[in-house]
Amino acid sequence: MVEPSVISNPDTNPNASRKKRRKIGSDYPNGAAAEPCGNRWRTETEQQIYSSKLVDALRHLRRPDSADAAVRTVRDAADRVLAVSAKGRTRWSRAILARRLSLRLSQIRKKHKRAARPDAGLKKPAVQKKLPPLQRKVRALSRLVPGCQKLSLPNLLEETTDYIAALEMQVKAMAYITGILNGVPAAAAAGGGSLAD
Template identity: 40%
Template sequence: MLASASIEAGSTSGKKQRTGSPNQAQIKWRTGAQERIYNRRLIEALRAARGAARPGAHAVKEAADSALALTARGQSRWSRAILTSRLRRRKLLVKAVGRIRRRRRSPVPSKRDPAAMKVGRVVPGCRSLPAPTLLEEAADYVAALEMQVKAMRALADALSSARIASPESEAAES
């Protein structure tokens, strides 16, 4: 049996079950091609965010998240949730005018594990997933966030070294 896929014994449907390990998600996000694609998209998104309506950190976070979701190409639930949340937010702004308030129902106590519920709240689009699927999505999301941190750290280092180098070159010319 392969580690990435196994056929359930006694199943007549012949479908394969995915038993992917978190290492697969990390390997996927650590390829040089994925990093280059993400870096390019991040820089493009940050340039576009300069003139955005949302100032500062919100614009940077939105740009980084959307670049990450685009790099994932909608193959994971969290990436689709990030991409569609931007569309919903725009629609909500339009619908917010003249909205009638309604009473909210009291929340029904859940039978789910509290730890799984917390993980589901952290990973976009994964609040109502069963535990095995939630863990796969969370592993993929964490690997993607690690790549995002690495890219943003490299970008910050490059910008800070460019700032340090520019005053020295100006002082040398004077």
């Protein structure tokens, strides 16, 4: 007769199928990134793919009424294309893709809360405790990288490294496009080198 504890316990039963589990807090399968952080954005292929997607997205934008709206629209389009290029492998890319929906939902919620409470806007600001300098800097950094407010320091640094490399690629691509639109030769538009530098 087989003991019931052997059947119900998957650790002691060699025939039981086991599922691989991801570690909590890890954004990559098997706990490691498929590519080293930041290297993905430095390849020429990745830069060309991003540049072509960016040009395509900019072509389909509507003309905004004011210069401020134009800057915001171009920045949002460039960030969205960058997040799509990351293919959802990072927290910051998923946060950018989800931002439009969450902003709209938060606007709707605020509107309903204000309508429900007559004393809206009369709250006193909460007194905040003074944090140690390192924690203040980590908190400030976590606010700069989209979707990383509640990450541990090692994960935050990994996301930040990848985000900075992606932004560097975005700047190169936008400088290149701007140079072409202004009639500057391609080499000078890319900052003295090719887009792959």
